[in-house]
Amino acid sequence: MSKLSLLSLLGLVISRDLTLAMRRRADVLTTLIFFVLVVSLFPLAVGTEMDMLRKMAPGVVWVAALLASMLSLGRMFSADYLDGTLEQMLLVPQSLSMLVLGKIVAHWMLSGLPLVLIAPVLGLQFDMSGEALLVLVVALLIGTPVLSMIGAFGAALTLGLRGGGVLVSLLVLPLCIPVLIFGAGAVTAVTSGVSPASNLSLLGAFLLMSLLFTPWVSAQALRISME
Amino acid sequence: MAINWFKYAAPSTFYGLAGKLIPWFAWPAAVLFCVGMYIGFFVAPTDAVQSEAYRIIFIHVPASILSMIIYLVMAGYAALGLIFNTRLSSMMATALAPTGALLAFISLWTGALWGKPMWGAWWVWDARLTSELILLFLYLGFISLQASIEDPRRADRAGALLAIVGSVNVPIIYFSVQWWNTLHQGSSIKLSGTSMHIAMQQAMFAMLAAMWLYVIAIALLRVRSIILERERNTQWVAELAEVKQ
Numbered sequence: 494m495s496k497l498s499l500l501s502l503l504g505l506v507i508s509r510d511l512t513l514a515m516r517r518r519a520d521v522l523t524t525l526i527f528f529v530l531v532v533s534l535f536p537l538a539v540g541t542e543m544d545m546l547r548k549m550a551p552g553v554v555w556v557a558a559l560l561a562s563m564l565s566l567g568r569m570f571s572a573d574y575l576d577g578t579l580e581q582m583l584l585v586p587q588s589l590s591m592l593v594l595g596k597i598v599a600h601w602m603l604s605g606l607p608l609v610l611i612a613p614v615l616g617l618q619f620d621m622s623g624e625a626l627l628v629l630v631v632a633l634l635i636g637t638p639v640l641s642m643i644g645a646f647g648a649a650l651t652l653g654l655r656g657g658g659v660l661v662s663l664l665v666l667p668l669c670i671p672v673l674i675f676g677a678g679a680v681t682a683v684t685s686g687v688s689p690a691s692n693l694s695l696l697g698a699f700l701l702m703s704l705l706f707t708p709w710v711s712a713q714a715l716r717i718s719m720e
Numbered sequence: 721m722a723i724n725w726f727k728y729a730a731p732s733t734f735y736g737l738a739g740k741l742i743p744w745f746a747w748p749a750a751v752l753f754c755v756g757m758y759i760g761f762f763v764a765p766t767d768a769v770q771s772e773a774y775r776i777i778f779i780h781v782p783a784s785i786l787s788m789i790i791y792l793v794m795a796g797y798a799a800l801g802l803i804f805n806t807r808l809s810s811m812m813a814t815a816l817a818p819t820g821a822l823l824a825f826i827s828l829w830t831g832a833l834w835g836k837p838m839w840g841a842w843w844v845w846d847a848r849l850t851s852e853l854i855l856l857f858l859y860l861g862f863i864s865l866q867a868s869i870e871d872p873r874r875a876d877r878a879g880a881l882l883a884i885v886g887s888v889n890v891p892i893i894y895f896s897v898q899w900w901n902t903l904h905q906g907s908s909i910k911l912s913g914t915s916m917h918i919a920m921q922q923a924m925f926a927m928l929a930a931m932w933l934y935v936i937a938i939a940l941l942r943v944r945s946i947i948l949e950r951e952r953n954t955q956w957v958a959e960l961a962e963v964k965q
Contacts, residue, residue, distance in 0.1 A: 660864060671889075710885060
């Protein structure tokens with residue numbers, strides 16, 4: 494049997510997770526609907542004054558994206574854990590970190606990417622300018638993968654625990670605060686006439702750093718949880 | 721003669737040692753607390769700008785400093801437990817967490833009490849307040865993760881991993897929040913000297929030392945309970961004088 498290269502392993506895991514998700518499309522849609530719903534609740538709660546809404550928009554979209562990504566974390570490993578696939582995955586000779594990275598990428602494509610794509614529409618509800626919308630999309634595009642990666646760590650730690658859903662939010666949300674600050678900060682910068690470059694660069698730095706560490710740390714967490 | 725460095729890494733030997741050490745930390749803590757309180761409230765002069773309300777810093781500052789140090793010490797013990805597989809290190813990490821959370825809470829609470837007369841608001845979204853709040857959340861996450869795992873070995877190791885990731889994240893969170901907003905006054909004690917009155921310094925250091933000793937004493941007390949709980953089925957626990965009665 495020929496040894497699988499790392500990249501083809503990555504591709505294999507991603508396409509497997511995507512196929513599985515496509516067979517249960519409702520799950521993906523639920524996350525997206527939740528995101529739209531949460532964002533739409535804000536004007537109902539705080540009033541429809543356009544000036545205030547425009548100011549709030551980036552924060553509201555980011556917080557909603559954070560909550561929506563928490564919602565889908567439970568599914569990242571639990572199905573594989575319940576039917577025993579995860580145990581088999583720990584036994585393969587290839588790197589577990591790469592395998593976890595594949596699952597993270599698949600998770601982002603299913604729960605992060607749809608949010609990025611629909612965010613401009615929600616931005617229009619809040620009367621954001623074209624330039625601000627563009628920065629919002631770019632910031633979400635860089636920031637949401639970080640949320641998936643930190644989330645994978647939390648999901649791996651709480652695998653199979655009672656009340657894992659709430660617990661994972663408690664563990665992951667504080668760690669996501671820097672992403673929230675600079676993600677929303679990029680949009681606020683551009684609306685107040687400053688270049689968003691510094692905010693976006695910092696988001697990019699977070700992305701690279703979590704790309705380096707979180708797959709490995711999540712793999713360690715999985716090993717601890719599966720003992 | 722070879723020294724056995726790991727003698728007190730065994731819970732059975734450390735249990736006795738901790739019991740002997742507790743009074744040596746607890747009594748000085750009580751004495752220093754009284755001294756610090758006396759100097760702080762009766763000797764230290766009234767502040768020119770902040771009048772009497774500043775006196776809350778004698779509680780607030782030591783609590784804030786220790787809440788941050790405890791997190792690092794906790795992460796250090798957790799890492800030791802993970803690397804060397806020493807059970808006692810993990811137990812120490814577990815024993816420190818509630819005290820750290822308590823001090824973070826006290827720091828926020830006293831900060832609010834100080835903020836009302838000084839800033840005119842119980843809470844402002846300033847960098848240091850916010851990072852202290854996040855620190856409290858990190859402690860609570862650690863405690864609730866360990867509480868929800870039944871198997872103590874898994875609880876130790878999962879908690880250790882979380883504490884280590886958290887401690888890597890603490891500086892990032894701190895600077896993010898720092899750049900996001902700053903309103904808090906800078907530190908008055910710097911390595912190069914201080915702008916404080918001498919009596920204020922004495923009170924501050926007495927309180928800091930008192931709280932530090934208190935933290936060690938209470939952590940030892942708690943680790944003794946954890947040892948007893950985890951080792952309850954062993955022979956040496958059954959032979960303890962306090963268990964036999």
